[in-house]
Amino acid sequence: MDRLPPLSRRTFINGATLGAAVLALPVLHAQSRPEVRKITISVGGKADFYHLPLTISEQLGYFRAEGLEVGISDFETGAQALQAVVDSTANVCSGAFEHIINLHSMRQMFQAFVLQGRAPQIAFGVSTKNLPNYKSIAELRGKKIGVSAPGSLTSMMAGLVLSRGGLNAADVSFVGVGTAGGALAALRSGQIDALSNTDPTMTMLEQKGEVRIISDTRTLKGTTEVFGGPMPAACLYAPMDYIRKNPNTCQALTNAIVHGLKWLQTAGPSDIIKTVPESYLLGDRGLYIAAFTKVRESISLDGLFPEEGPRTALKALSGGLGATAGSNSIDLAKTYTNVFAQRAKERFKA
16 A cells, blocks of 8 residues: 555566566466465565455465465565565565556556455544544644555545545645554654554554544445545555466465455454454454454455456546556556456355
C-alpha cells in the first residue's frame, strides 16, 4: 500500500518489450508439477489482516500440499516488499493491486494472479486527544495526517476523504508512521492529528476511544462510498515473464490461497485465533476477534478479480491521488488474470 520504489535497471531494461512477449494466456496441463518448488514471497506487514489469507494458507500447510516450499519475507512496507521482487530476492509479492497499475504506467509489466482482499481495509479517524470537538473535515486544514507511507493507499484514501470536505493534499501534512506499533505511538504521542491505517491498529484505537472513525473501507459499502466501486486490495503478483515461464507454480500458489479463502468462509473467530501466530494477537485476543469481525467481508471469497475493480483502482490513482503518469495508455486487461483463480475456484468449490 506504499509508494513504489525506484526500479532496478538490471532487472527491467525493456518493460515494454517484455509486456508484448507475454500477452498469451498461460498453458497448464492437468496435475502438472510446479516448475519451481522453492518460492519466496515478499510481503509488507504480514501480521496485518490485509494479508490474512496468506498467513492462513501458510499456517495450515496449503502451500506444502501443492508441492511448494514457500518462504515468506516480511518487510515494514509494501514498497520494500515490491523492491525485493524487483531485485530478484523474492519471486512473488503479496501486496496492493494499485502497485501493479503504477508499474504499468512506467512500462514495467507485472500481473496479479489471485485476489486476497476485495476491500482495502483502511479506516480514517481523527485523534480524540488533539481534536476532541471535531465536527467537520474542514478542521483538518493545517493538521498532520498519519499514513502508512506517503503515496500509499492509506494516503490515497485520506486524500479522497479530505477532497470531500473541500481540502486537498496541500492543505495538510502527510506523515509516514508505518502500521501497528509505529502508527499507535504516533497517534498516542500527539505527533499526528488524524490517522489513515489498517487493522488491527484502527480497531484498537477505536475501542479505546483514541480515534473517531470518519471514513471506513473495512466494509464493501464503505469502500464503494470512498472509491466509487469495488477496489481490489491485497493480491499475489509477479513479473509477467515469471508467470509465463512458471504457470504451474503460479497455479499451485493460487490453489493454496483459494484453499485458504475457502477455509476462511466458514472459520469462526476461535479458529482464527488458533491458527495465526500468537504474536499477531497483540496480547489481546478480544481485540483481535473484534478487528477480524470488522474486516471479514473484505476478504475475497474465491480469489477472482471483479471486472470493474481494476477500473475503480485506475480512476482513483489517475485522479491526482497517486503517481500514474501515462495512465491513459494502461491496458487494464494486462494488470491481472483470473485464469488461475477460476481453476482453483472450481477445484475447491469456493
